[in-house]
Amino acid sequence: MSIIQILFYLLSGLAVFAALMVLLSKNPVHSVLWLIVVFFAISGHYIMLNAQFLAIVNLIVYAGAIMVLFLFVIMLMNLNSSAEPGKHIWMKLAGVVAGGCFLIMLVSLASQAPEMTNKTVQMKEGNVGLIKELGKVLFSDFVLPFELTSALFLSAMVGAVVLGKKDSAQ
Amino acid sequence: MPINYYIYFCLALFSIGVVGVLTRRNAIIIFMCIELMLNAVNLLLVAFSKMHHGAAAAGATVPSTVGADGQIFVFFIMVVAAAEVSVGLAIIVMMYRNIHSVDVNFLNRLKN
Numbered sequence: 001m002s003i004i005q006i007l008f009y010l011l012s013g014l015a016v017f018a019a020l021m022v023l024l025s026k027n028p029v030h031s032v033l034w035l036i037v038v039f040f041a042i043s044g045h046y047i048m049l050n051a052q053f054l055a056i057v058n059l060i061v062y063a064g065a066i067m068v069l070f071l072f073v074i075m076l077m078n079l080n081s082s083a084e085p086g087k088h089i090w091m092k093l094a095g096v097v098a099g100g101c102f103l104i105m106l107v108s109l110a111s112q113a114p115e116m117t118n119k120t121v122q123m124k125e126g127n128v129g130l131i132k133e134l135g136k137v138l139f140s141d142f143v144l145p146f147e148l149t150s151a152l153f154l155s156a157m158v159g160a161v162v163l164g165k166k167d168s169a170q
Numbered sequence: 171m172p173i174n175y176y177i178y179f180c181l182a183l184f185s186i187g188v189v190g191v192l193t194r195r196n197a198i199i200i201f202m203c204i205e206l207m208l209n210a211v212n213l214l215l216v217a218f219s220k221m222h223h224g225a226a227a228a229g230a231t232v233p234s235t236v237g238a239d240g241q242i243f244v245f246f247i248m249v250v251a252a253a254e255v256s257v258g259l260a261i262i263v264m265m266y267r268n269i270h271s272v273d274v275n276f277l278n279r280l281k282n
Contacts, residue, residue, distance in 0.1 A: 008171060012179045019186040019206055028198055035202050038183075042209050049220050054244055058212075061248050066205065066255050073259050074198060077266050095192030103185035110177045119173040121217050122224030128237045129220075137238040138245070149249050156253035163260035 004123050007048060015041035028074045032067055039063040049121065051129030176217035183210035197262050197272040201255070208251050212244045219244075 018037035025031050039062045046055035110116060127133055138146060183206060190203030219240030226236035262272060269276050 004171065008175065012175075016179075016182055016186070019183055022199075022202060022206065023186065023190045023194065028196060031199055031202060035206065038206065039209065042213050045213055046216060049216055051216050051220070051241060054212075054216060054241055057245065057248060058209075061252055062205070062209070066252060069255060069259055070198065070202065073263060076263070077272065092193045096189055098192060099185050099189030102188055103181060106181045106185075107178060110181065111174065116173055116177065119221055120224065121171045121173050121176060122220045122227070123171055126220060126223050126227055128223045128235060129216075129241055133235055133238055134241055134245070137235055138242055141239070142242050145246060149246070152250070152253050156256050160256045160260040163257065163264050 004048065007044070011041045011044045011048070015045075029071065032070050032074065035070075036063050036067050039067070046129075048123060049129065050124055050126055053129060053131045053134050173217060173221050176214060180210045180214040180217075183207075183213075195273050195275055197265065197274050200274065201258055201262070205251065205255070208247060212247055215240050215244050215247075 015038050018034045018041065021034040022031045022038065025034060039058060043055045043058045043063070046052075046058060187203040187207035187210065190206070191200050194200055194203070219237035221237075222240070223234070223237035226234050265277070266272055
């Protein structure tokens with residue numbers, strides 16, 4: 001068993017455990033912290049796949065910016081002692097059964113697909129994930145979507161400000 | 171690493187996100203589960219990108235950029251997720267200001 005496989009199982013187990021803890025913890029702040037653990041594990045996967053740019057962007061954007069935004073909102077609302085009224089147990093059971101059926105269906109589909117048999121993923125080599133290669137592709141083939149992104153961010157910023165503003169009319 | 175391992179792992183993460191959306195009632199937790207699903211899809215996209223890159227680089231002598239568009243796609247998904255989170259959290263803050271709760275069951279009708 002090589003070091004790559006050991007790291008794969010370790011990071012996958014950590015990610016699945018942390019994702020389950022996101023669901024199971026009562027306190028929303030704990031959920032946010034477990035979600036950060038998931039993001040770190042996924043960034044570890046990116047590094048193992050030699051997708052260095054995405055690993056760093058994942059850490060900065062998700063674990064850095066988005067999760068801080070979540071924590072900020074939770075602390076703004078003072079939801080620390082969340083009194084979430086328990087959903088009916090049968091509803092929870094139905095949700096878990098539905099999700100489990102979804103998982104079983106997709107796993108059986110993926111395990112039977114002839115396109116996926118005997119295909120391997122290139123680990124720790126291949127320069128497609130480096131900033132140099134991605135930058136060349138991003139600024140040659142994907143210039144238009146990249147520029148449209150700025151318009152998207154501008155509209156998102158305006159939308160957030162308009163929604164978050166106190167309604168002075170009432 | 172066989173691609174199947176990555177598929178199963180990402181499907182497990184995605185299904186955990188689906189179960190979270192179905193079972194929890196806190197709007198913020200539901201939102202975090204959506205982020206979890208987005209990340210599972212991102213990881214699978216990167217794995218497929220490396221799968222194609224490895225297959226193309228096996229026979230080629232010059233370095234190829236096969237599979238780079240998959241990673242660019244992941245980059246754009248992250249961009250859209252950042253914009254989505256900012257607007258979504260603003261909506262949740264507005265909802266908390268109006269009904270003093272983040273329980274989605276209070277939002278079961280459009281009026282009032």
